[in-house]
Amino acid sequence: MKIIAFAGSNGSTSINRLLTKKAASLIAKHEVEILDLRVYDAPIYKDSIEDRGIPESILALRKKLNTADGFIFSTPEHNGFTPAFLKNILDWLSRIDRKTFSDKPMLFMAASPGARAGKSVRDNLRPLLPRWGANVIAELGVGNFNDKVVNGVWDADLLAELKQNIIHLEHLVSKQASELI
Numbered sequence: 001m002k003i004i005a006f007a008g009s010n011g012s013t014s015i016n017r018l019l020t021k022k023a024a025s026l027i028a029k030h031e032v033e034i035l036d037l038r039v040y041d042a043p044i045y046k047d048s049i050e051d052r053g054i055p056e057s058i059l060a061l062r063k064k065l066n067t068a069d070g071f072i073f074s075t076p077e078h079n080g081f082t083p084a085f086l087k088n089i090l091d092w093l094s095r096i097d098r099k100t101f102s103d104k105p106m107l108f109m110a111a112s113p114g115a116r117a118g119k120s121v122r123d124n125l126r127p128l129l130p131r132w133g134a135n136v137i138a139e140l141g142v143g144n145f146n147d148k149v150v151n152g153v154w155d156a157d158l159l160a161e162l163k164q165n166i167i168h169l170e171h172l173v174s175k176q177a178s179e180l181i
Helices: 015-025 056-065 084-096 119-125 156-180
Strands: 002-007 031-035 070-074 104-111 134-142
Touching: 002 015, 002 156, 015 031, 015 070, 015 104, 015 156, 031 056, 056 084, 070 156, 104 119, 104 156, 119 134, 134 156
Parallel strands: 002 031, 002 070, 070 104, 104 134
Antiparallel strands: none
């Protein structure tokens, strides 16, 4: 069983990438692969570009996502919205198959330096993720991130909540796999 983890950020010092990596490090029972979506960048979606074909980077990303049995996903919030970088990738993926995440379990997260913990982006994406085939089994918003992770030391309460979410994700990935046998 394999869990793919990724952050919806193209920033080189993304706290959401850091949160994703920490969550992935807590996986105990399954293989985990951390994707850097920056590798799969594509031109801004428009139908005239699509008429020439789906970008190779997006086809490669879709192929990679197909290998997952579950997902860990964390996204930043850009002025209350989904980052344009992430939206563009999701736009392209949906042109291949609207069920991008194949109804697999997903831990959905957002981290922010402010107190709202990415609430606006979580409110925006929460109803859309199932439309794209994500079975969101847990959601975690981490506000005041820079106060909770200082010099590589994670706040105990945050770490405990993250661990509980990972245990739940791993359980559901294992359960879903056993039901397919």
